[in-house]
Amino acid sequence: MGCDGGTIPRRDELVRTKQKPEQKDKDAEAVAKWKHCAITQEELRLPVVSCDLGRLYNKEAVIELLLNKEASSDIAKHIRTLKDVVELNLTENPAYKRKIADKGDEYVDHRTSRFICPVVGLEMNGKYKFCYLRQCGCVLSERALKVKSDVCHKCGKSFEDDDVVVLNGAEEEVSILQEKMEARRLQAKLEKKSKKRANEVAVDNGKKKVKIEETKTAGKLINGGASTSEVKSRPTTGTATKMILPEKACASYSIARDPNTSEALKSLFTTHKTALNQQKAHWVTHNPLYY
Incomplete structure (x- = not known):
């Protein structure tokens, strides 16, 4: 069976098969994650902050979200106060040139990034893994952190392995970061309760001590040093x-x-x-x- 012009159709042109899911454009996805705020989808501008899950936000957008109680964002529902985010210490890329508009007849490289790793010089565009340190907020590439050190390679502040947060990580990495975040919050809550109890015990002990001292002083001062028992024995x-x-x-x-x-x-x-x-x-x- 042929068509007009003597063409012979193939089987895949006649039989309907299951269509493949639409593939995401990796470049567009990387640009959305690494160059835009996760809340407002606006272009990132300094100061830039990040949460315990490694997402990037404009600090202004986070403040507006916290001030506006009616606003809600599923991607930032774990942010309760400004203490839940860390302001990032980013390193500018000297070779980056911002363009106002792209021409239609020229090649546009969307992988160019405004920020780079201060140690290795890799661009922060999603091609390489980047992390930030919760103690100082410095952003470094994973390759730079492979050099074992107890201090930050950029500012020199000390940090631990739990302080390293992966930026825009995969689903598995995000789930691990969420477990760490919940564990830190639970630990902080328990420490706050124990500190409050310790303060209450100290206050109670202080009150008891003051009462005992006042009783002794009153017993000494009554009638030129007469004891309380002597005063009770005297007639009223x-x-x-x-x-x-x-x-x-x-x-x-x-x-x-x-x-x-x-x-x-x-x-x-x-x-x-x-x-x-x-x-x-x-x-x-x-x-x-x-x-």
């Missing part, structure tokens, strides 16, 4: 008053005739001899306002 003011009042509650009792009363106290009353010689009446009866 009400008991002492009840013991003295029966003697002075008699009708025949007079302060003027009491030998134990001082002259200063006796002079306050009109029965004193100085009050009898006064020309004016007593202040209570003086000018009683009887009109």
Whole structure:
């Protein structure tokens, strides 16, 4: 069976087979990850930050996301505060030239990157693995980190193996980074609780110590150094008053005739001899306002 023109069709042209899934453009995917913000898809501009999962963001976009409570982003839902991101210390590529617009008749190399590794000089375009250190934020290539060292090759700060975060890693690497992030947050939460409990115990011990010292000081100061037990053994003011009042509650009792009363106290009353010689009446009866 032929077609017009004497052509003979093949089997794959007549029988429908399962179509292959659409292949992603690797260059376009790399440009989207390494040159654009993961939240807004805008071009990366300094300052650039990264999370514990190794994604790249504009710091301005992260701040706007945190301030706007109504906004939501599935790719950045693990970012709660600015402490969850690290500002990256990137190295500029001196050979990079930014173009405003590309011409249609020229070749455009999308692999050129604005940033490079400060040690090896590899471009940060997705072709090579890059990592950043959580302690200092310096971005280095994986090839540079193969040189075993306890300090950063760029700034000289010390770091550990757990501080290395892979930028834009594969799914397996992202899952490992997520497990590490959750473990760090759980450890920080436990340390915060233990520190809070230690502070509460210290405060309680301090209060007990202060109370004990106050009790001892009060016992020493009462009645010129008398102890608390001695004060408790002595009669109170009400008991002492009840013991003295029966003697002075008699009708025949007079302060003027009491030998134990001082002259200063006796002079306050009109029965004193100085009050009898006064020309004016007593202040209570003086000018009683009887009109």
